[in-house]
Amino acid sequence: MRLSELHTGESGVIVKVNGHGGFRKRIVEMGFIKGKKVDVLLNAPLKDPVKYRIMGYEVSLRHSEANMIEVVTAEEAKKIEEKERRERQQQAAKEQPVEDLSFNDDSCVDLDVALRPNDKSYEDSTDLMEKVALQERKVINVALVGNPNCGKTSFFNFASGAHERVGNYSGVTVDAKEGHANFEGYQFNIVDLPGTYSLSAYSPEELYVRKQLIEKTPDVVINVIDTSNLERNLYLTTQLIDMHIRMVVALNMFDETQKRGDHVNYDKLSELFGVPMVPTVFKSGKGVSELFHQIIEVYEGTEDAQSHYRHIHINHGHEIEHGISEIQEHLKKEENVRELYSTRYLAIKLLEHDQDVEKFVSALPDAKEIFYHRDKAENRVKEETKEDAETAIMDAKYGFIHGALNEAAYEEGHKEDTYQITHVLDRILTNKIVGFPIFLLLIAIMFFVTFSLGSYPMDWIDSLVGMLGDAIGHLMPEGPVKAMLVDGIIGGVGSVIVFLPQILILYFFISIMEDSGYMARAAFIMDKLMHKMGLHGKSFIPLIMGFGCNVPAVMATRTIESRRSRLVTMMILPLMSCEARIPIYIMIICTFFSRNTQWLVMMSLYLIGIFMAVIISKLMTKYIVKGEDTPFVMELPPYRFPTAKAVFRHTWEKGRQYLKKMGGIILVATIIVWALGYFPHNDQLSVQQQQEQSYIGRIGKTIEPIFYPQGFNWKFDVGIVAGVGAKEIVASTMGVLYTNDDSYSEDKEYNDDGGKYEHLNKAITADIAKMHGMTTDQARPVATLTAFCFLLFVLLYFPCVATLAAIKGETGSWKWALFTACYTTALAWIVSAIVYQVGRLFL
Template identity: 40%
Template sequence: MKSKIVVALAGNPNSGKTTIFNNLTGARQHVGNYPGVTVERKEGFLRHGDTELKIVDLPGTYSLTAYSAEELVARNFLLDEMPDVVVDILDASNLERNLYLAVQLMELGVPLVLAFNMSDMARARGYEFDIEKISRYFGARIVQTTGNKGGGMKELLDAIVLTAGKSESGVDNAGNGRPAAISYGPELEEEIATIEALIKMANSLNGKYDARWLAVKLLENDRELRKAVASPEVHAQIEKSAAHVEKTLGEQPETTIAGCRYGFISGVCQEAARSTIEIRHTMSDRVDAVVTNRVLGLPIFLGLMYLVFQLTFTLGDPPMGWLEALFGWMGEQMAGWWPEGSESLLKSLLVDGVIGGVGGVVVFLPNILLLFLAIAILEDTGYMARAAFIMDRLMHKIGLHGKSFIPMLIGFGCSVPAIMATRTLENRRDRLTTMMVVPLMSCGARLPIYALIIPAFFPQAWHGPMLWIIYVIGVLLAVASAKLLRLTVLKGESVPFVMELPPYRLPTLKGVLIHMWERGWLYLKKAGTIILGISILLWAMTTFPGLSAEESSRYEKARQAVAMENIGEEEKAEKLAALDNAEKEAALRGSIAGNVGHALEPLLKPMGFDWKIGTALIGAFAAKEVFVAQMGIVYAMGEADEESETLRDKLKGTYSPLVGFCIMLFCLVSAPCMATIAVTRRESNSWRWALFQLGGLTLMAYVLTVIVFQTGRLLGIGI
């Protein structure tokens, strides 16, 4: 370690910084001005053990964004002169306000020591701090001081010397971990990443500053740094990103960034600071006292999710009926291009494969949009962060922490970005555990399956509750699976994490609509590309090789015989329809898909499934929504007219409510889609974990579904 180190004292005005500076340096001070400005520069010297320290008292500042001469001087000193240690002096009796500067210093990545000054006053006001926990969140040593009485000075000097030693060697001999990373939310993070990439490409400021830190400051509209960046491409992107954020979130990026930082601070104080006496609360505090309450928090969260699912069906049912009618009409019109009774393969492809397959998925778009709208509202108000905070207690009990719940929340939309979001977890065991259980959070791709099954088998009053139940089952299975993994193959300590609690705010209509439509559009694009391709492939598998000429001739002769019978027209029509259905089923049984389904049927029977459901489940491995499209193809819904039964009615007439529930349960738990398996392999850097996820979830789904079906059958439930 250096025998002489440079220490910068930073802190808010009136935090007691000057008092501590005087305590440390005594008469060995030098006072002057910083070059070019009238801001005072104080330096002092002292020896502690074998180490000589040069202490620089920076101007009092609330922030490192250069809005004033004092802030500019403080920031430039830290960036240009790179002191060995930065000591942030905080007023411990007003911790939340003072921690804002500490957060910015943490983001800057300087070797940091936090001095909780006025600790005696904080104790007198009834504040108690978990120093070790806060220290781990900030990756910095914390010393409690009383500057006006000279208390804690030796401990502060010890911490400075140790931190300087860590900075030089890269080894923390006091056990402090890396500081927590602040997430600015998906909107800002995407823009920050774009700007960061451009900065690296443009080599702006020659790598003088960390690219991510610089990207955040530029998006925060730091004028001094914007002047220093010469790249026109970077400036253009900053303007574009700022406009997008303002349009989406309804506020300027610097406001959102500040809100996220204060959210981080609020989360720190929620977890590691408490007051033993009554103090005045803000409106946000009063709301949080209810929604994050240990007793009420979880029931409120579950109640809100129940309300979301109830509204998803109640409001989504009419427009879904309109879309069903639209696609039914399209099928009729297209079928009308051929003579009645035509066996054209092109007609079957367009009507059954394209309209029946893709249309069967698109009709659930209203449910998807309503679900994403509700989630966007909960996210933009700040409640979703509280939901993660509520679940944090449960996460700790299963060996994870609240940070793991963030990818799990994202998993309600799609498992692929949810698994990618596990990158924010520092501990590999936490990452792998979270990756393995994320698919159990029911993604948007499964919603069409629920929207098909629930109205088919359950009365209107049970639509919302059944959807809520299936989502809760997924959460509970994820929790149980995570606990099992942490007790067996992924044993180890979990890393502590602070939940960010952003301030409550009224979401903008434009913002929530943009979030809703972006996710809905992804669903539509998937329907028009991946699902279209798979639907055509599955249509081919259910169409070929088809009936032999001899079999077709036998059914044709049977129809002619019925036509010649001396019976009523209604009875004749019923017999002809029965023959048509028998011919279709015979063709399907002999098809490629039918043969595969029949081969799997002995395995599927204990779950209550037949070969038709098995055929549809094969397609669901590619994308979960394909199950709906495949069931439509299996039941030839493309040829339905206005008097035909809907797919729901056909399912209801074929299967029991118990089988319907088992279909939802199996699709919830079983192997995720191919894209999820691929991203798990990439993020875990191992096929072993990807295949473990694939096999483990499929086996769990099979065992659970068999147990539920056989138990229900024995008890006579839903049969």
């Protein structure tokens, strides 16, 4: 409970004071320290501030300040104590031999009395509150912050074991893991935040880490550092120092620096940075106990911790420091600001023109004056140093780091090149001649294994789904309920589950590539080509994945730091021909094109999709998706053998997210499409007639005029509408409408059972002839052109609902998902109409 929640006359014992920096220090100095009883005396006439009694004197706090203080009340203490007593007795009962467990009426009464709140143990409520407050205080909230590839996750896995919980937090596109650990009687709630190189506003990861540190201020931050890249990693440390939060630094991978012969006096470095620094090797667990011990020392504020932990101000030069002071004067007037932010941190971020901070400050009453002092300081810095303030701040931070490392006698050794294998592999894998072919070969192997090996479990799952549908079909009487269960629910769930094996295999390969360090090389190899499209090198992998399934491809865009590149990549992914479109392609191509030209038509569809993706990405990055792109500054981590546990955990987690995110939406969409095709229902009609008079048939006839420029009739329109839920439905719908055969959706290759392609050709040609008043011979070339335009429309139009749901999930908004649906459909209409109208000129 928070102190602000207590009413007049109530009391509580302080568990901890949250917040950070000078704001927290001021509250603690006023006597609000752990284990002290505080009484609520009265509220001001306007309900704020509130007068409290603590340590024998009276003091007032605003509600917002009292909200930063955690307390335990007598009522809470009784509940917690009673709960723990029950648990102890239940545990004792489990451990007691069965023959001793004999109860009579008296023993039951004694047990009842023992659990009453009026027991003697509750007579001194203050003692009880203090006892429970001490227990509650021994819960430490810890956040792991560090650069990518620094070993945070290794510590998290080592410390939390199997207790981790992975969550995709609402409104963000990054993952953070939560886990628990126990040490020396303390419970640690650990959050593994995304890896970030700084606390700027370039990427969602950086903004998310900042948001977590500000809004959910942890008790202690563990800043994990790759000691083999000490100077670069310490830049993030300096930014954390600006935020004025309690921190312990883990000098991880210390064994690699020892092998290399590096030397650093980390005690001296701790003193200079004002934070405890502990050498660690998280893979083996070396140094973890000492790290936990230091966290406790910093959290409790012991004398030992104070010898290492002190808040320092990194000097950024006279003009910048003067500007910081002037900005702080105005920021300190706003108490609500000081509760969450270090005013020094905000001032520095303003001088760096941080857009997120500028937006926050612009809402303050003193915003005009604050920005005036910022601009004034920046102009003076330019006059004095000929550089902008942001550059001057970065130079000052690196200057401080360099000076501290010199004073700590930091020297890089040359005993052993710990990255010798990495250097050898990079000379091959990123070679200008063989690097690209090797990359394409690895991608080809990945997709060959995914779609060849994955087809077997896909077929098994598909068979099981079919068997389940048949079983329910035989048990239930004919009617809408049976049809909904078999065709709607089971069919909908089956359409999601059937792709799970391929999703798992694909992510298995991606996890290996990421954990081994090769994924960074893939982006390095492809960046120049992607940059010409206005994208990032990391966009290539999601685009390639899109040929398998757009859903996991959209989810894979979270590896792209640049928000602009991530959004544009998601927008153009639906233009990649996913596997679900293949049955449609085969159905139309095999029906209207000769065996000699079928491969050419199929390839043209893939190439047209890629070509349109290039055009659209250029237009979007120039006119639609605004914002600066992040520079291609990407670490190429050393190659490491990924652990089986990590790879399988990542693989399953992505598969679980796929099922969780997509299953419900696909199910709902499939049921809706089923209902539109089923109602109004008439058992006397044939399947084809039923489709024609159903709601979806009526929709097709209603929108038929819209598609006259493409030469489509209402049956083509119904197929298009049906594909909104899932593209697989298009082939079966067209097959039923024209030949009363729904097997087309099952074809992954040429399969002319019973001459069905010839039947479909005759049926469609006859419809086209009737539509244009032509003979059958005259209609054949027109039908072929119409069919090709239909393929173009299917290639480019409305992504399946699952893909839209994935876009919404990754962007946190339906805006971009709906925009994708609209622009792709408009693009499909325009391209197919142009091709049809131009084609008719030559027929």
